[in-house]
Amino acid sequence: MSLDIARHARTDASARRLIERQCWPCGRPVCPRCAAQKVYALAEGRVRCAVCRYTFHSLSGRFAGLAGLTPRQWLRLLELFAAKETSHAMAAALSVAYNTAYKAATIVRLAILAGSFDGLAILRGRLGRELGFSGKTLRPVPADAPLADVPVFGILERGDMVFVDYLPDMTPEDMLHFNLHFSLPLSRLGAIVYSDRYQSYQTLVTCGSEVLSRRFVEVAGRIPAVEPRQEGFWAYARERLVRFHGVTARKFPLYLKELEFRHNQRGSDILPILLANLCAFVPDLN
Ligand SMILES: [Zn+2]
Structure with a gap:
């Protein structure tokens, strides 16, 4: 069954529901630190774990949590990414700054890379750091900055x-x-x-x-x-x-892994896979 992302992207509430369903398939919040399911609801979609007291929301610790986009903006961005639109087009469509759209598109590419066969090995090594990735954070490096080691x-x-x-x-x-x-x-x-x-x-x-x-x-x-x-x-x-x-x-490894993904998924609807990759936990690199 194809995922009608455009329909879910119509309102903030339905976009949030879709993202929450992706992050918490059991239907209720799960603590990303201790996996407990007993939580207290706080304001604005946040919850607190009753066991370890960690405060989190659906995107905590996940790739989609690395940029300040709303669930609705993420769904729109994924549609544009799947359609191979540029970061400029994404910025215009989402009414966000170019840098915000560029960072979000980079996160989608990193999430694709993390989901690839050797993705974890890449992110854990030197190349991962060159791509701006260091554990739970993303420090975008200017696209034209030279690489210390050319992969x-x-x-x-x-x-x-x-x-x-x-x-x-x-x-x-x-x-x-x-x-x-x-x-x-x-x-x-x-x-x-x-x-x-x-x-x-x-x-x-x-x-x-x-x-x-x-x-x-x-x-x-x-x-x-x-x-x-x-x-x-x-x-x-x-x-x-x-x-x-x-x-x-600097951008080449991310483009190449994106092309690997698109080539291997040609003929399929890539939106559900992109959404799953984006809502996956950022790997703990320590
Ligand atoms: Zn917990």
Whole structure:
């Protein structure tokens, strides 16, 4: 059954009910600290745990709690996100500042990443901190600020599914080394550099490495095997990455994981999944 988010987004009360149902599927508040169900109601949707005294609301400790949007604004934003609207369009539609819409869209992307196969490993590591994520908080970093370490991803396709694996032990310098010494073909798409097949991966891909984009050598007559393909993930991702004009190194991992998600869910209604990801607890990184 499809989730009629537009209908729930019509009023504040129905949007809040939908979000509460997502967060508390048993139908009543559950303490996020001790899992107790005995609570006292306070004002404005907040409750206090009768066991540990923690005061919380439906979004406490969850991705959706990282930005100050109302439940109704979140539902509208998810619809716009699913329709691939920009943060500018979201800001205009929700009558909020651009920075608020941008932060909210970033939270949706982080929630998608957290729900992916290697999402927790990414968030727990250096890359998670580079993405502005540190446990229960989000500190957005300007999109054009350089990364301390430029990450490399391996793209693996199995049937209809794609896996975009973060490779923490691989660096752009390694890709350059394979290119110069082992003739691994590389190609460029703006600031993005991608390779021919490497071990089990169809391609290695990275974005924003200055050493790599300056120095790699075109291997005569050879291009990465993903290049001529008209179908599969790279053809899909390539077309969309070209449209994200000037994708920066810092935003690239979030875009790439978003594309992995959209590709694997193509043909399904992604709104219920986005809502579930957004209402999931932010992982405890300690
Ligand atoms: Zn409690």
